[in-house]
Amino acid sequence: MLYRDFREFLNALEARGLVKRVSAEVDKDWELGCIMRNIIRQPREEDRYGIIFENVKGYNMPVVVGAYASRDAYAVGLGVKPEEILEKWADALDKPVEPVLVNDGPVKENILTGEDADLLKIPIPTWTPGKDGGPYITAGHSVTRDPETGIRNVGNYRIQLKGRDKAGILIVPAQHIGVMYSKYEAANKPMPIAIAIGTIPSITMTAVTKVPQGVDELKVASALNNGPIELAKCETVNLETPATAEIVLEGEIPPHERETEGPFGEYTGYMATPGPRPIINVKCITHRNRPMWPAIISQKPPSESMVLQGIGLEALFYWHLKRKMGYPIVDIHAIQATGLATVAISFKNSYPGHAKQLLSSAIAIHPVYVKTVIAVDDDINVRDPVDLDWAVAYRVQADRDMDQIPRAPSFPLDPSIGPQDVPREHKVTGAKLLIDATKKWPYPDVSLPPKDMLEKVKRTWHRYGLPPLAS
Secondary structure, X not given: OOOOOHHHHHHHHHHOOOEEEEOOOEOOXXXXXXXXXXXXXXXXXXXXXXXXXXXXXXXXXXXXXXXXXXXXXXXXXXXXXXXXXXXXHHHHHHOXXXXXXXXXXXXXXXXXXXXXXXXXXXXXXXXXXXXXXXXXXXXEEEEEEOOOOOOEEEEEOOEEEEEOOEEEEOXXXXXXXXHHHHHHHXXXXXXXXXXXXXXXXXXXXXXXXXXXOOOOHHHHHHHHXXXXXXXXXXXXXXXXXXXXXXXXXXXXXXXXXXXXXXXXXXXXXXXXXXXXXXXXXXXXXXXXXXXXXXXXXXXXXXXXXXXXXXXXXXXXXXXXXXHHOOOOEEEEEEOHXXXXXXXEEEEOOOXXXXXXXXXXXHHOOOOOOXXXXXXXXXXXXXXXHHHXXXXXXXXOOHHHHEEEEEEEEOOOOOHHHOOOOOOHHHOOEEEEEEEEEOOOOOOOXXXXXOHHHHHHHHHOHHHHXXXXXXX
């Protein structure tokens, strides 16, 4: 087993300088988010880090933000090097591991019901001050179960604090939780829900990733963690949650009941409009002694949310295209600045039409979120924006190498598919763009010195008395 709980992961990050502590008092309703926003906006991802806010004004619970602020931090969560992340994910999707049920766990050290189960005692931050509809839970991993198949789902959905024992939740019909909730509503029954906060990293990673429907995210998370995750039964609902979580909120989502949820600063970089959405009635809170409150910062890219969701998206594309379909994939990059909208794929282009075939396969993997897919040759580094722009500029002719797919499934948070006053449920289709940025015939040599000469100069750089090169 790689990690037993979130605290072990946090210690590993702190030992590598990927998390720092702030002891000064901070206000959760404006200051905390603004501090983290300045850290996450730094141009180089390697300069970003997480924060343990030890002194949140009015509360005695620390808040942790930015534990997944970089690819390096994500790799620590999987116990691998950054370049090994996609293979680790593919192995886990190929060979999920069944979790184990235990009788007890640290999350049961405190069990609060009735008046004691008070959400207002938790330092839930406001992320877009003056714009969000209120404080939001952003790292709550919601566990639900399909009433027909019994299949469990774990997903990360935005949850708005509404009162001592009430929260609003965004449920999109096409999401796994939306499919389940529609079945409960059809039967006129409340849907049990348990929200785990502060888990081992593999649970966070699977909760934010669009794991194929019908696949138990906790089984994939167990494989990512190199061993079965320990689950404990909830106190008031028939669900199981991670036994070592920091906090678990138990409750129900009643059928056919809606209240205004939102607005909220979304990962697209725009404010999502408010609307009538389901509510959660919280019945019980369990937590560890001296718990901490982990959170994920989203809003305009770059963001921690985009690190988590982007790498998960890359992993799904890699697994599907390379493991399931046999494409000679070199690397896949979900470009952070675009949210989940643009994915670039480098591969060994072997025959005429190969790139078009790859693009057609790729856009079908997750057509709701991805708008643009770019295919490049294996000499292009898809993680280098200059290299990628160069390929698009000089290996593409728009009339020949760009294909549009009109009226494809779309995600309603994308403001380009309709104005604000168009109801969300009507924003269902948009266009997709496929770009073949591969060479179609032999090209001239690249206008650079030979690689061995460039490397030799780098190895002896100290001789020139110049500042060190950026790694």
